[in-house]
Amino acid sequence: MRFIESIRSVKEIFINHEGADEPIDRLRPCFFRGAVNRCSFPTGAYKNPGIEPGRDAAPYGFLVLEKLIFFCVYRKIENKEGKRLMEPLRLAICDDLPEEREKLLCLLEQAPIPTVSTQFGNSEELLKVFRLGDFDLLLMDIYMDGMTGAEAVKKIREMDEQISIAFTTTSTDHTLESYRLSVLKYLEKPVRQKDVNDLLRLVQIQKENIPRLVIQQNGKVQKIPLSELLCLEQKAHHLILSMRDGSTIQFYGKLSALLPQLEGQPFFCPHKSYCVNLAFVCGINKEYQCYQMADGKKVPISRPNRAKAKRAYEDFLFARTREMG
Incomplete structure (x- = not known):
């Protein structure tokens, strides 16, 4: 029942959004992140074996509602000229520092290409729920407690060869390894708005040009x-x-x-x-x-x-x- 209420709340948030009268392509990505974050998800609502009993399932609730949001907001809404609007890029942000994740989210909100993001506090958390095709882009910190970002990317490449990956780091010591792992780009911290914009444009072009x-x-x-x-x-x-x-x-x-x-x-x-x-x-x-x-x-x-x-x-x-x- 709570899950059904969560779905309804997404609809209500969209309808009652203060910018609902604006052209949909002007709504910022933070709206979608806020819509999902404001929903109440029961533990285990998203039946994925990576969710441990008693653990907060809210981050994974995004994966449940993602297609609903795309369908209701992007895929079925057209602008005044009748043209289908751009679908948002689906991002995974993996960094063990909450403040670094928040900085990236702020930059993404200002970017010209719409995105929807899911946050992960460490590599293990990401790998537990990662599935082929869930994301278009992975923003991965390299130096984290436990499994490093580079180690996690090796495992991800075994599951998904197509996903675009960018390292966010203070060091470029892993250049050779990045090449072997087909990492698209380095984003040196502190990450700049221009670098984020350029990365998203590159990923969007790749997505549009796939066979x-x-x-x-x-x-x-x-x-x-x-x-x-x-x-x-x-x-x-x-x-x-x-x-x-x-x-x-x-x-x-x-x-x-x-x-x-x-x-x-x-x-x-x-x-x-x-x-x-x-x-x-x-x-x-x-x-x-x-x-x-x-x-x-x-x-x-x-x-x-x-x-x-x-x-x-x-x-x-x-x-x-x-x-x-």
Whole structure:
């Protein structure tokens, strides 16, 4: 019941917000942070194994309401010209000093690109709840008690190769390691507004330019980020796309018609009716001769493709290992 009330409170906060008559793109990101912070979340409302019994679940409540806020505020509201407005970048801020996190939040509130942020007081707290695709950008302090930021980033890169990462630090001694971990940028403390603005613009450009699969569903064109796509499956005259959030997209079409869009990307067709994203393959099940996918799905490998499927997966793993240094 309290969770339902929390959702209602977000709606009320938005409707009653003193700047509600302003163009939505002028509302500052602090509004969203304040809306979530003003909600009351029962302990464990967000059912994630990283939340310990009795621990305050409010920081994780953001993850529950994030899609609701995007849907209600950004995705369904257009400006006077009828143009869809920019979705906010989803940020994770990890620093063991509350005052440093607050400084970053203040800079983000003044930035020209909208953001929504979740705070973490140490690396362990972040790793407990981190999931592939939850964030667009991670602002990570390096020197923290317990696990360092660099150590945490190594673990995060094993889960998510796409997320943009920036170190916030007083030292640049980790330059070589940052390169190996594909860290986008250093933000030297005290962090400047210009550096934050430049970083957000860079992340936004990367987000807009990520490879996408263009499809037509119910007469409407959709552009699906390939990093969100696990598998394409042909069933009779329909195509079924399995997404990494567990959802599926179904529409009329032929798999062969979409394959040219996947050229040069880490996709492989182990069977005439399937094409998989190798980034989400956990291994090859020799007993059943199939790819074991990250979502638990087993994708069959046809007999003629067994050797090619094995080689494609091994080549992908080798290339990824080499890229990560």
